[in-house]
Amino acid sequence: MSLIELAQPNQGYSYAFLDAFAKRELRRRILKGIAIPGYQVPYASRELPIARGWGTGGLQVTLSLVGPDDTVKVIDQGADDSVNAANLRRFITRMSGAETTTDANQATIIQSRHRITEEILREGQTLVLQVPNPEPLRRVEPDMAKARILHADADYGQMWLVLYEQLVRFGRYIQGASYPVMVHERFVMAPSPIPRWDTPDLHQSAHLTLLSAGREKRLYAVPPYTNVYPLEFTDVPFEVEDQSEWACRTTGERNKFMNELPQDDGSSVFELSDTGYMEKLVNHQRGEDVTIGTTYYDSEGQFYHDGYLKPRRSRQESPDA
Amino acid sequence: MTDTSNPGAVVKSHPMLDAPIINRVPPLVVARNLTKYYGSIKAVDGVDVIAYPGEILGIVGESGSGKSTVLRLLNLEEPANGGVYHLQINSLANTNLFDLDRFDKRDVRVHHIGIVYQNPHLGLRMRYSASGNVAERLLITGERTFGTLRSKSNASLQASEFPIDRVDDPPSVLSGGMQQRVQLAKAIALQPELLLLDEPTTGLDVSIQATVLDTLKRIQRLRTITMILVSHDLGVIRTLADRVMVMRNGRVVEQGLTDQILEDPQDPYTQQLVHAKL
């Protein structure tokens, strides 16, 4: 009898790809993350059959949570059918047998890169955000051991200094996406590179947000109904992207996050970034029976938590005055 | 650098009009038996440092004498191997600062101690603006109003006689003298009781050095601030210090009023130092 005969034949993969040991570790880390909002929990981070930096962190979290009864929505830049989102969705369904949807209301798990849906997520839904760089302090302290000490001390002076410098030089905050936020009055957190438009959605949200960086091996969470505030000086308010003049070329919708599409003649046209939402609007306009959920921003651009976003400063008003 | 910038604007009283404070009050700094080893080397070997409110205490000695180490110990930058260190400040009066945990030490450093290093890279973020460097001190204390940060940091830079039209330039493009003024502005931004100066003008042109020393003198006159000045340069010590300690091999070999020590040194080592200078 040889070893080959004794060995088991080549097997297929475990349910949802990860072995039970890996899933258990991830779930424990996720629970820890939920228990300490905004705290980066280190985890081993398994290699997956997609390249590192392509959503392996989000994917591990999704795979450790998904079951056959789940309905999964995967988006990249707001689009369900971008090649990367399609690829991740194909892998998740192949490995878990879960249903997929493009409708944010129907999904139990939404894995996303760089966007939150326009429709307000509800209790029981889980948003999994893919994170390239989990460390908001990386810009001021690239050494991870030192950055951990700064977090432990809640020593965020340098983060504020970066904002101060921006105001001195440009008269405004110029951090684009991944705007740093204070979570639960304790940890400064990188909300993943979502646009500023989406940042307020994390505040006192009904849904659970899990953020996971596979390459950097850190995951963190914003539990439901947790305070999340962008870092802003008391006299210079944080502002979301100003797209109030833009209307979607397909639906005519305004005051939602838009893609700007440059045209040959130097002008631009605009289109909703959230393709699942756009699809529903189009179907609705065609007279089909679709349920469109309430959105974070109403048609006038008002955010659903009154007073959370301070009024936009006029363009000429300089904080230095 | 002239005295037209009205640095007195941020000062509440003019103690220079009163009788010398040194006669009336207990010392601000009481550090006894400071000891620091590096491996088998005794860098500081049982040094006492006493400094009164509003005075400038000079520490002089050649490199390796332990004078900069004393300053780092007083700045709570590194742990001492022995000794006690008190600052006569209401909330801290009975506390040996060496016994504090690192959070409380940091708190003391933020609120009560300022420092200017010889090497501006140690004290400044070279790529942030001068005003940002000063504002960082205020940010640490929780100030979150941009307008206040801006006006307070500018006031502190002004008090350091830093040219107001350059407050948004980063130290990397400033001259050595101006870099030291930014460090100084940062050090005094929170109105600390104690200002530590580690060779603050070494390496500057003589003329620039004189104007920086002028500024230091003026700040000392206008604010009740105690300065401890480390220098190997007897000229600097003579210009600024009220009293002086001479250090060699980690010990104090002689101390007294500056004029007394420099005119009539008793210790052979001090005699040699003074002689070398002349």
Place this chain on the structure above:
Amino acid sequence: MAYVATKGGEKAIQESEKLYHQLKKPVTPEFVQEIMDTMPYLVDRVMGEGSLYAPELAALALAQSGGDLYEAVLLLRAYRSTQPRLAYAKPITVDDMLTLRRISAAFKDIPGGQVLGPSLDYSHRILDLNILDGIAASEDDEDTQVEAAEKPAATRYPLVADWLRQQGMIAAIDVPEEIDAADIPDVTRDPVMMPAPRAHRLQALARADTGGVLALGYASMRGYGFIHPTVNELRLAYADVQVKHPVTGEPFSAGRVRVSQAEVVTKGKSTYKIGFTATMGWNEVKLIAGATLDMEMSQADPHPALNEDFVLYHTEPIESSGFCIHFKLPHYVTFSSGMDNMRKVINVLYGAAAAGKDADDREVEAEESKTSEVVTKDTM
């Protein structure tokens, strides 16, 4: 828009993958076998970086990825993630290895002797064009056959480092009598925290990107580091993988693997300091560069590019290559978020007119280069 088509993305990626494979010959079992037989060093490298000793799978990975090394390593790593851990092999020392090559640059001769073993070190690097013409040397040709030495070489050799230890030239180490393999920290199962446990550091080096380790190791050797490595010992060997029988508990050999290791030394204050790297497969460049880095990382204040955090994070082949190619992914949401700011900044700095086409490009660029200091990367 084709690349983020609102419909059809799934179809597009399937066809794209097909086209990739269509541009090369299909993979056959014979070809996989051929790779194993003819390119053992390439297979070694993929197994080392893939941290899975499976020559057949490594060869398959190479064939399937068309020879793209990072893809091949990723295939192997991803497969490895799915495998359960059935047993821990018994930790071994050099005495348990069958050594084929073992050299020292520190001494002319060493106890046990210098054993050259298999090496191309002293070959003339001349392409054998005859092979292309079908005039290959025959296997029976005497010139190609290794001539056996009069005396067979030993199979076990003492460590040169042990001799130095006896001389008191290297600090002695505590070797525990018994090591439970399950107690050794495992970089594939624990998050790495800096400073890394020694086991994590050595494991990370063992599976690090050869090119990355070489680049940083070379930087250290060339003068950006603070030490000069001397190769105290380099060895290529076979090692038995000893595991306990699940029923009887008796140890048995589950197979034999190619392993290699190197020790380099440099002068410390009162003794020599030693750096070490070992890896699966035979990969000498990585060993010497890795051992040099091990030593460099242990310095009190190494060059910033040679500190542990820097070296270990940036030589991870899957993370670095994956992140590099991820920049091919669309980033238009983050770009747009940044552009919103840029428009307003231009407005403030140059007035509304400049926001149009009349903007003086040079001025804007100058301002942008200033911006880079305070703007952080928000578009990843």
